[in-house]
Amino acid sequence: MSSGSDSNRVDSDTDDSSPSASTSRKRPKLAYKQKYKKDWEKQMPWLQESQNGASFGWCKACKCDIKITHGKGDLVKHEYTSKHTKSCVSTVGQKTITSMFAEKTKEMTTEMRAKEAEIRIAGFVAEHNLPFKIMEHLPDLMRAVCSDSAIAGIFVMKCICHSFHLCASYACEKLPEEVEKFARYVYNYFSNSPKRTEELKEFQQFANVSPVKMLHPSSTRWLSLESVVTRLLTQYGALTLYFTDKASSKKDQAAFSILHLLQQP
Structure with missing residues (x-):
């Protein structure tokens, strides 16, 4: 009898540990976590991503996080709450910072385009001499011809000499500083040396150029720069000979510095 009971116990143990018994047990289901979808923002303009993770959405009207455990249904439920409705009504009449800056940028853009038009026209007049x-008459003509343009309506060309002075002064700032330094040196x-001026005349006669004086580059009248540079170019050969002779003595440092600038390309 004991042997029979023992065999039954063994059989029962064997049945419990068999593969069929283990597979028959139900495995627990894993809970699915709904993640935020960017497409929801197209239907709900008040929605954006939350900083608390993909399981939340951020309501821009209520300024709060919304848990989206059940997906889009949680967002729809929040949309019809009294808190959300009141928040949306209060924000309708308010201007956002972005819209305020956009209006200001539009005004600034029109003003800058008008200034660009002035510079282009001034450059055109100067380029074609x-x-x-x-x-004095072109602004009135442009307003008459381009009556539908906002730029032509605010186009103002005051003193033409002053305007061209500003343009030319800014253009001269782009020139290498060595050019103006060389002219001043x-x-x-x-x-301040009549002796040096007389010595220069000998080299001018040798180089077959007119014995003229060097011109002073004015710091306020940009028109004088052209005549100064032209004078230096016509006297370039005589100046090179003169300062080569002076620099050979190795005592005149000013002459040596000017010769160095003369020899630069």
């Missing part, structure tokens, strides 16, 4: 007098070298 047109008489400055036409600028040459003028200062001869301006």
Whole structure:
């Protein structure tokens, strides 16, 4: 009898540990967590991503997080709450910072475009060597021809000489500083020394150029720069010979510095 009971116990143990018994047990289901979807923002403009993770959405009207455990249904439920409705009504009449800056940027853009038009027209007149007098009548003509343009309506060209002075002064700032320094060094070298001026005349005669004085580059009248540079170019050969002779003595440091600038390309 004991042997029979023992065999039954063994059989029962064997049945419990069999593969069929283990597979028959139900495995627990894993809970699915709904994640935020960017497409929801197209239907709900008040919605954006939350900083608390993908399981939340952020309501821009209520300024709060919304848990989206059940997906889009949680968002729809929040949308019809009294809190959300009141928040949306209060924000309708308010201007956002972005819209305020956009309006200001539009005004600034029109103003900048008008300034650009002034610079382009001034450059066109200078490039084609047109008489400055036409600028006294051109703005009125542009307003008449381009009556549908906002830029032509605010186009103002005041003193033409002053406008061209500003343009040319800014353009001269783009020139290498060595050019103006060289012109000033040459003028200062001869301006206070009649002896040096007389010595230069000998080299000018040798180079077959007119014995003229060096010009001073004015800091306020940009028109004088052209005549200064032209004078230096016509006297370039005579100046090179003169300062080569002076620099050979190795005592005149000013002459050596000017010669160094002369020899630069």
